[in-house]
Amino acid sequence: MTRVALIDDHESVRLGVEAACAGDGGLDVVFSGSTVSEYVRWRRSTQAAPVDVVVLDLTLGDGTTVTENVARLVADGSSILVHSVADRPSAVRESLVAGAIGVVSKSSPIDDVISAIRSVADGEPLHNVEWASAVDGDRDFADAQLSARERDVLRLYAAGLPLKIVADSLGIAYSTAKENITRVRTKYVEVGRPARTKLELLRRAIEDGLVESEGADARG
Numbered sequence: 237m238t239r240v241a242l243i244d245d246h247e248s249v250r251l252g253v254e255a256a257c258a259g260d261g262g263l264d265v266v267f268s269g270s271t272v273s274e275y276v277r278w279r280r281s282t283q284a285a286p287v288d289v290v291v292l293d294l295t296l297g298d299g300t301t302v303t304e305n306v307a308r309l310v311a312d313g314s315s316i317l318v319h320s321v322a323d324r325p326s327a328v329r330e331s332l333v334a335g336a337i338g339v340v341s342k343s344s345p346i347d348d349v350i351s352a353i354r355s356v357a358d359g360e361p362l363h364n365v366e367w368a369s370a371v372d373g374d375r376d377f378a379d380a381q382l383s384a385r386e387r388d389v390l391r392l393y394a395a396g397l398p399l400k401i402v403a404d405s406l407g408i409a410y411s412t413a414k415e416n417i418t419r420v421r422t423k424y425v426e427v428g429r430p431a432r433t434k435l436e437l438l439r440r441a442i443e444d445g446l447v448e449s450e451g452a453d454a455r456g
Contacts, residue, residue: 238357239285241267241275243305244293244319249342253291253319256346263353271298272305276312286313288357291349292336294320294327302327306334317356319349333428359435380423380440387446389416394434394441 240263242250250268257263266287267278279286290309294302309316318331318339328339340352382390385406392402393413403413417437424431424440431437441447 237264238262238289238354239287240265240353241269241287241290241314243267243269243272243275243290243296245270245297246293249293249319252346253349256350257353260350263350271296272300272308273298276308279312288315289317289353290314291317291319291353292331294318294331294339302330303334306331306336310335315356315359317352335430380420380427380429380444382420382423382444386416386420386423389413390420390437390441391446393417394438394447 242253244250254265257265267275269275306316316336318336321342337356340349399413400410403410421431429440431440
């Protein structure tokens with residue numbers, strides 16, 4: 237079972253998502269509340285392990301910011317799916333920079349919300365209309381200023397090829413391919429887009445249209 241926490245200051249929204257999760261059979265809502273602080277207190281009082289996915293409203297009524305809420309939950313060890321009206325791309329970008337895995341609109345069909353929760357739980361990149369809108373709304377966010385060679389190396393590496401095969405495919409030395417990946421990671425970090433792991437590199441490549449989300453393999 238995938239353990240899920242719902243954090244939203246609209247009880248009706250929480251109840252709707254909780255009912256849909258119960259109907260799914262593979263999703264277990266173990267916490268439902270209106271603030272991140274409530275969730276953290278629940279974790280401490282029950283000594284429960286971090287949940288697999290936190291479904292988080294973008295704007296809560298307790299005066300907290302997007303960045304502090306997402307960062308606090310990421311530090312606690314959970315993956316974050318932002319569930320919002322998604323009408324403020326800047327706030328969505330802020331949540332992604334802070335560490336959220338993806339975003340799904342509250343106007344989406346409930347089946348899409350459940351599918352997004354499953355994707356985040358499985359560690360799969362979530363590349364949907366809301367995500368694309370947030371990225372396209374800020375070219376500085378979308379463009380890490382990669383060179384043509386860096387884009388070629390990232391495209392092959394993020395698609396699942398070992399770095400040695402990437403180097404052979406492009407006719408360059410292994411050390412050159414490795415140096416390119418190092419520069420790519422640095423450039424993404426400089427524009428506030430984490431790229432520490434191969435999965436994060438895959439997400440960046442998908443966001444920038446270098447790799448298709450279907451069939452992409454982050455292993456290796």
